[in-house]
Each structure stands twice: as structure tokens, then as C-alpha cells.
Amino acid sequence: MSTPLPSLTPDPHSYARPAEARVRHLALDLTVDFTTRTLAGLATWQLDRSEGTTELLLDARGLLIETVVVGGSEGTPTTFNLGPNDPVLGQPLRIDLHPDTDSVTIRYRTSPEAAALQWLAPEQTAERMHPFLFTQSQAILARTWIPCQDSPGVRFTYEARVRVPAALLALMSATNPQSRNALGEYNFSMEQPIPAYLMALAVGDLGFTPISGRTGVYAEPVTLPRSASEFIDLEKMVATAEELYGPYRWERYDLLVLPPSFPFGGMENPRLTFVTPTIITGDRSLTSLIAHELAHSWSGNLVTNATWNDFWLNEGFTVYFERRIMEKLYGRFYADMLQVLGYSDLLATIDEIGPTSSDTHLHLNLAGRNPDEGLTDIAYEKGDYLLLTLEHLVGRARLDTFIKEYFTRHSFQSMDTASFVAYLRRELLDQEPTLEERLQLDAWINGPGIPQVAPPVVSERFAAVEEALAQWQHGTPAAHLATTHWSSHEWLHFLHGLPQPLTSEQLAELDVVFGFTHSHNAELLAAWFPLTLAAGYYAADAALHQFLTRVGRRKFLVPLYKALLATPNGLARAQALYAEARPNYHAVATSTLDALVGLG
Numbered sequence: 001m002s003t004p005l006p007s008l009t010p011d012p013h014s015y016a017r018p019a020e021a022r023v024r025h026l027a028l029d030l031t032v033d034f035t036t037r038t039l040a041g042l043a044t045w046q047l048d049r050s051e052g053t054t055e056l057l058l059d060a061r062g063l064l065i066e067t068v069v070v071g072g073s074e075g076t077p078t079t080f081n082l083g084p085n086d087p088v089l090g091q092p093l094r095i096d097l098h099p100d101t102d103s104v105t106i107r108y109r110t111s112p113e114a115a116a117l118q119w120l121a122p123e124q125t126a127e128r129m130h131p132f133l134f135t136q137s138q139a140i141l142a143r144t145w146i147p148c149q150d151s152p153g154v155r156f157t158y159e160a161r162v163r164v165p166a167a168l169l170a171l172m173s174a175t176n177p178q179s180r181n182a183l184g185e186y187n188f189s190m191e192q193p194i195p196a197y198l199m200a201l202a203v204g205d206l207g208f209t210p211i212s213g214r215t216g217v218y219a220e221p222v223t224l225p226r227s228a229s230e231f232i233d234l235e236k237m238v239a240t241a242e243e244l245y246g247p248y249r250w251e252r253y254d255l256l257v258l259p260p261s262f263p264f265g266g267m268e269n270p271r272l273t274f275v276t277p278t279i280i281t282g283d284r285s286l287t288s289l290i291a292h293e294l295a296h297s298w299s300g301n302l303v304t305n306a307t308w309n310d311f312w313l314n315e316g317f318t319v320y321f322e323r324r325i326m327e328k329l330y331g332r333f334y335a336d337m338l339q340v341l342g343y344s345d346l347l348a349t350i351d352e353i354g355p356t357s358s359d360t361h362l363h364l365n366l367a368g369r370n371p372d373e374g375l376t377d378i379a380y381e382k383g384d385y386l387l388l389t390l391e392h393l394v395g396r397a398r399l400d401t402f403i404k405e406y407f408t409r410h411s412f413q414s415m416d417t418a419s420f421v422a423y424l425r426r427e428l429l430d431q432e433p434t435l436e437e438r439l440q441l442d443a444w445i446n447g448p449g450i451p452q453v454a455p456p457v458v459s460e461r462f463a464a465v466e467e468a469l470a471q472w473q474h475g476t477p478a479a480h481l482a483t484t485h486w487s488s489h490e491w492l493h494f495l496h497g498l499p500q501p502l503t504s505e506q507l508a509e510l511d512v513v514f515g516f517t518h519s520h521n522a523e524l525l526a527a528w529f530p531l532t533l534a535a536g537y538y539a540a541d542a543a544l545h546q547f548l549t550r551v552g553r554r555k556f557l558v559p560l561y562k563a564l565l566a567t568p569n570g571l572a573r574a575q576a577l578y579a580e581a582r583p584n585y586h587a588v589a590t591s592t593l594d595a596l597v598g599l600g
Contacts, residue, residue: 026045361448
């Protein structure tokens with residue numbers, strides 16, 4: 001096609017030049033080889049081109065490019081080259097186009113070290129019988145398993161054929177099978193255009209349980225019953241989200257419970273959210289994470305940050321949306337607890353980064369850096385706090401109308417910060433004199449820390465927790481505290497509020513009464529272990545060792561290794577434990593921990 005292409009926000013994390021030649025549809029044909037830990041096959045891209053364009057630029061990292069042809073898989077060979085390798089960005093793949101080229105087919109193979117691909121041995125799975133593979137493409141790791149225009153501003157549809165061992169099931173961020181077939185060959189289709197970071201593949205011994213006509217849960221068979229029970233409110237969440245901000249546009253909403261090495265809490269892959277098993281507690285107390293990933297079906301998947309500098313547009317809206325879903329399902333008190341916990345995380349992040357650092361701005365400058373450095377609580381919690389402040393100023397009804405219209409008008413499009421600010425002014429702020437001044441919009445987006453205009457964040461339930469903390473500090477035995485009906489959020493607030501330093505004897509008293517060391521709640525364990533390390537409470541060491549060698553969620557790993565490093569002989573302890581645990585961690589986690597622990 002030789003017509004001018006719409007312009008996109010320049011992306012410092014992609015070599016692509018989508019104003020000249022842009023991908024619009026992918027046909028993927030891959031074979032999964034667990035022996036060599038590689039994917040191999042064909043990627044055929046349908047293209048849109050501006051007049052006079054002579055080459056297509058794709059992003060690649062660690063890929064072996066064997067051949068490239070134009071005009072379909074049986075087309076004409078063309079010349080190509082891989083440019084210099086950048087440790088973050090990988091290599092530009094330049095493909096020469098003929099005057100009539102509207103598609104290119106790339107035969108390639110991934111590296112066994114491809115950062116997006118996590119290959120698990122059978123003993124690293126729940127059932128310990130079959131190997132497992134899952135991908136994590138966000139932020140710029142799709143290029144390690146597919147040659148692509150790896151920018152959130154570039155969207156495409158896709159179809160795929162994937163061959164796997166016959167005993168395993170393959171799933172993608174697309175239409176999915178619900179049972180295995182004898183041949184081990186699966187076909188997929190994604191008709192809604194998505195960016196490359198939402199490309200996802202998982203292969204393993206998996207079963208499926210429906211929750212409703214459009215929702216369900218995939219997991220390893222031994223994990224499936226507990227998973228289905230934990231997420232029984234899945235359909236209610238989808239229906240609640242639709243009531244708030246409009247129809248769900250992706251047809252099905254299913255969950256895939258991954259092995260514990262998954263580096264995130266969840267990943268919002270369209271139609272198939274990947275989720276950590278660390279939120280399965282038996283009491284559904286951590287399912288706000290599901291509400292968060294579901295909310296991404298509007299904020300992020302439907303309207304996407306144009307670049308990773310604009311990441312807050314994905315996550316700030318999603319956190320706000322998540323808490324609105326939880327409020328509607330479980331009450332205002334529940335959402336208030338989540339808000340206070342999030343605010344505490346925000347304060348801790350600002351303190352760690354530095355209160356005057358530009359990395360505490362909502363709009364970031366990540367050029368020349370790994371975009372994962374922008375995946376902090378600033379984007380999530382400061383972004384949410386901006387929307388909460390806007391709600392405080394204009395009222396919930398007006399803000400809801402604005403957000404719903406925002407999602408509708410910009411569906412399947414990308415949005416950068418400058419364009420959003422212009423839209424916000426035009427549709428909301430300019431309608432009321434002094435509103436932008438009272439909001440202090442620029443201070444939120446381009447300033448450090450938290451603007452003083454932000455409303456207070458409070459929780460009535462947490463007031464009772466703080467009273468119990470005060471009683472304990474003044475000598476009331478732990479067994480006499482009124483904690484009988486506390487939720488996991490109240491327990492988390494309790495742990496965060498404990499005075500420091502604590503003695504080993506004090507922690508022993510709390511542990512005997514409340515059983516923190518042997519909790520099945522990963523959030524509580526992640527808050528408890530830093531206290532035990534600081535106090536030298538060695539009774540928790542075995543549980544800490546088990547946690548760090550089993551769980552790969554980066555949110556937990558980084559602070560726990562930091563706490564371990566801060567102890568006497570901490571470096572040697574951390575390095576020994578990390579050497580044992582590292583094979584179970586995803587590259588997203590090891591890229592941070594290698595430098596932290598000093599052992600790669």
C-alpha cells in the first residue's frame with residue numbers, strides 16, 4: 001500500500017520506522033522444542049507502506065535469521081542484515097523491499113537464552129511430570145522470540161500455528177483450545193489489533209475449568225481445583241467492569257495460573273491473563289490483582305501507552321479502575337484499605353528513588369535505559385492518586401463519564417502523555433475556570449513527589465489496626481489483641497506498622513500467636529521476612545529459604561534480597577541462596593537481581 005501512514009509518537013525503545021513501513025498482520029508458524037529450548041519457524045508480516053519506502057525495519061534480539069522472502073512464504077528471496085547489537089534494544093533487522101512488496105516472511109530460530117522465554121524442567125512445575133514454557137513480552141522482550149516492531153504504539157492482528165509435544169497444551173493471547181488434541185498442533189487467531197508486548201505463549205500440562213460462558217481458568221491439573229475456587233467471582237468482575245466503563249471488547253476472559261517462577265503478579269495478555277499462584281490463598285483475599293489485570297482490558301490493551309515513557313497512562317488508570325471494581329463488589333471499606341496500602345507503597349518508592357528525582361514524575365524519560373526501570377509504583381500509585389484527586393475535585397459521576405468516553409473514543413489506539421493532557425483539558429478541565437490550577441496537573445505529570453493538593457487517604461478498618469499496634473507497643477500481649485475478623489489487608493497494615501527495630505523475642509511472641517512464618521499468604525510472608533531478618537529471628541530462615549527458591553515474583557524478590565544483604569554476613573548468604581534459586585527465576589527478575597546480589 002503506497003499511501004502516507006498516520007504518524008506515531010517516536011519510540012526510543014524501537015528501531016522500527018512505522019511512518020515508512022508498518023506491520024498490520026502476523027501469520028506465525030512455530031515449533032516448540034523443549035530439548036533445545038528454542039522456537040523455530042516462520043513469521044509472515046503483512047505490511048502497510050508509504051510511497052517510496054525501500055526497507056522494513058524490525059526489532060530483534062538474539063534471533064537467528066535464516067532466510068527472508070517477500071510476497072508470501074513461497075515468495076522471492078530478498079536481502080537483509082542485522083545491525084549492531086545494543087544490550088538493551090538488541091539489533092535492527094533491515095529487510096529490503098521490492099516496489100510491490102506487501103508481505104515478508106522470515107524463517108528464524110530463537111536462542112536458548114531468549115529473555116522472554118522461561119523454560120521450566122518438570123521438577124519446577126506443580127505436577128513435576130512435564131516441562132513448561134511461558135513467555136513474558138513486556139516491556140521490550142517480544143523481539144527475543146518474534147522479529148517484530150516492538151513498540152506499544154504499533155498494533156497488529158495475528159494468527160498462529162504452534163506445534164508442541166502431544167502430552168502438552170498450547171495457549172496464546174488469542175482464541176484458545178480448552179483441551180489437548182492428539183497431534184499437539186494448535187491454531188490461534190487474534191482479530192483485535194494488539195501491540196507486540198501483548199504477544200504471549202504458554203505450553204504445559206494444563207486443564208481448564210469454566211467459570212461462566214465467557215470466563216474460565218487454566219492451570220496444571222493438581223492446581224486447577226484450588227484455582228477455580230479462588231477465582232469464582234471472575235464473571236462478576238467482568239460484569240462489574242462493564243457497568244463502570246463500557247463493554248468488554250475481547251470476547252473471552254480467561255486466566256492461566258502459571259508456575260511460581262512467573263516474575264509478575266499478573267500479565268494482562270488479551271483473552272488470557274497470566275497470573276502468579278502466589279495470590280491463591282484459599283480465602284480469595286488477594287483477588288484484587290485479578291481486578292487489576294481485567295481492568296487492563298480497557299486501560300492498556302484497548303487504549304495503550306504510546307511509549308514506555310507514558311507507562312503511567314496504562315497503570316494509573318488501571319489501579320483506579322481496579323479499586324472501583326473491588327469497591328463495587330466488596331464495599332467502600334475494602335477499596336479504602338487497598339488505597340491506603342497503595343499509598344504506603346508510593347511513599348516507600350518515592351523515598352527509595354529520591355523525592356526530587358525525575359523518576360518520580362509520571363511522564364518519564366527512559367531513552368537509553370531499560371524501560372523496566374519505569375515499572376515502579378510511581379506509574380501505578382501516583383497515576384491512580386492523580387485520578388483520585390481529579391475525582392475529589394469534579395465528582396465521581398463527571399470523572400466516570402470522562403473515563404468511559406476516553407476508552408470509547410480511543411479504542412485500539414495508542415496515547416501519549418501530551419495528547420492525553422490536551423484531551424483532558426478539552427473535555428474536562430477547560431469547562432471549569434481554575435480547575436487545572438486546583439488540580440496542579442503539571443506538578444503531577446512533570447514534577448517530583450506528590451503535589452500538596454492530593455486529598456488524604458484513610459481507612460476506617462486500618463484505624464482499628466493502628467489501635468491494636470499501639471496496644472501491643474504499650475504492653476498488651478499479642479494474644480489479647482482484637483484481630484479475630486481481620487482480612488489479609490489488615491494483617492498487612494499491621495506488619496507494615498510494627499515499630500523497628502524489633503527483637504527476636506518480640507517476633508517470636510507474634511509468630512506463636514499469629515503464625516506468620518507458616519502463612520499461606522505470600523503478601524504477608526513478603527512483609528514478615530524482612531522483619532525476621534533484621535531481628536535475627538532464625539526460626540523463620542527455613543521458610544524464607546523455601547519462599548525464595550520457589551517464588552519468582554520480582555515484587556517480592558528484590559526487597560527480600562535487599563533485606564538479606566543488610567544482615568551480618570548477608571552477602572555470602574544472599575549469594576549462596578541466589579545461586580541455588582536463580583535457575584527458577586525469569587530473566588525479568590535476574591536482570592535486576594544479578595546486579596543486586598553480584599552473582600550472575
